[in-house]
Amino acid sequence: MLLEVNKLNLWYGNRHILKDISFSVDSGEILCIVGESGSGKSSILLSIMGLLPKGSRIEGSIKFKGEELLGLSEDQYRKIRGRHISIVFQEPSAYLDPLFKIGTQVEEAYIAHFGKSGAKEKALQALKDAGIKNAETVYRMYPHHLSGGMKQRVCIAIATVCDPDLILADEPTTALDVSIQGKILSLFKHIRDKGKAIILVTHDFGVVAEVADRVLVLKDGCIVEQKDVYSIFDHPEHPYTKELLSSL
Numbered sequence: 352m353l354l355e356v357n358k359l360n361l362w363y364g365n366r367h368i369l370k371d372i373s374f375s376v377d378s379g380e381i382l383c384i385v386g387e388s389g390s391g392k393s394s395i396l397l398s399i400m401g402l403l404p405k406g407s408r409i410e411g412s413i414k415f416k417g418e419e420l421l422g423l424s425e426d427q428y429r430k431i432r433g434r435h436i437s438i439v440f441q442e443p444s445a446y447l448d449p450l451f452k453i454g455t456q457v458e459e460a461y462i463a464h465f466g467k468s469g470a471k472e473k474a475l476q477a478l479k480d481a482g483i484k485n486a487e488t489v490y491r492m493y494p495h496h497l498s499g500g501m502k503q504r505v506c507i508a509i510a511t512v513c514d515p516d517l518i519l520a521d522e523p524t525t526a527l528d529v530s531i532q533g534k535i536l537s538l539f540k541h542i543r544d545k546g547k548a549i550i551l552v553t554h555d556f557g558v559v560a561e562v563a564d565r566v567l568v569l570k571d572g573c574i575v576e577q578k579d580v581y582s583i584f585d586h587p588e589h590p591y592t593k594e595l596l597s598s599l
């Protein structure tokens with residue numbers, strides 16, 4: 352298994368946010384974490400990335416390629432983030448820096464781990480792999496020149512430029528026009544087909560139907576159901592899963 356999460360518990364102050372969360376993800380699969388707003392979906396991703404806010408307390412185990420991530424220093428985490436595990440957020444505009452050209456931002460992600468040599472070629476290739484046909488032109492543009500969908504493709508290029516094995520995505524299509532949501536989801540499936548593992552957080556069972564191999568249903572910080580995608584649609588067991596499905 353690429354990632355194994357075991358009995359993860361998280362508190363913000365004295366609020367118990369994640370309760371005994373256990374799951375795993377392997378290369379070449381998309382795990383969707385689905386649940387209502389506030390159920391703790393984003394907190395799972397932030398726990399994996401080592402990006403929890405001050406005042407949080409975490410217990411349990413998160414093993415990546417057999418190595419324990421919990422308890423790593425900030426320096427050790429920085430070597431993993433972007434290089435081995437990366438994340439795509441909901442709002443590409445909030446993530447991209449308006450003052451820097453697209454090419455610079457994709458290159459930076461590469462340079463942080465591999466140095467300057469070959470960075471431009473890698474950045475252009477990552478933009479092309481993210482479905483940007485006129486990569487040379489986009490490379491010289493600023494974020495405000497691009498549509499929401501194109502900006503999200505750039506964020507995916509940043510997340511993949513170092514060829515990490517695990518990509519986390521937090522509601523990556525929620526802020527986008529419906530017309531391009533499907534294209535971005537296809538891109539994630541393409542990345543999965545190249546052997547990467549993806550954990551995609553969503554509140555939308557339509558997205559689950561589109562991309563998931565396996566599904567984890569989260570309610571109030573607890574996993575209520577965990578199944579392959581066909582079983583979840585054909586035989587949902589938990590009343591909460593049925594309720595979420597009925598809203599589809």
Ligand SMILES: Nc1ncnc2c1ncn2[C@@H]1O[C@H](COP(=O)(O)OP(=O)(O)OP(=O)(O)O)[C@@H](O)[C@H]1O
Pocket residue numbers: 363368386387388389390391392393394395404554
């Ligand atoms: N920095 C923080 N400090 C304190 N509480 C927080 C913090 N971040 C999130 N929470 C609380 O933790 C709970 C889980 O939040 P989280 O963002 O993980 O849920 P979510 O399922 O991703 O929701 P959403 O879909 O709205 O992003 C919520 O009750 C939220 O209010």
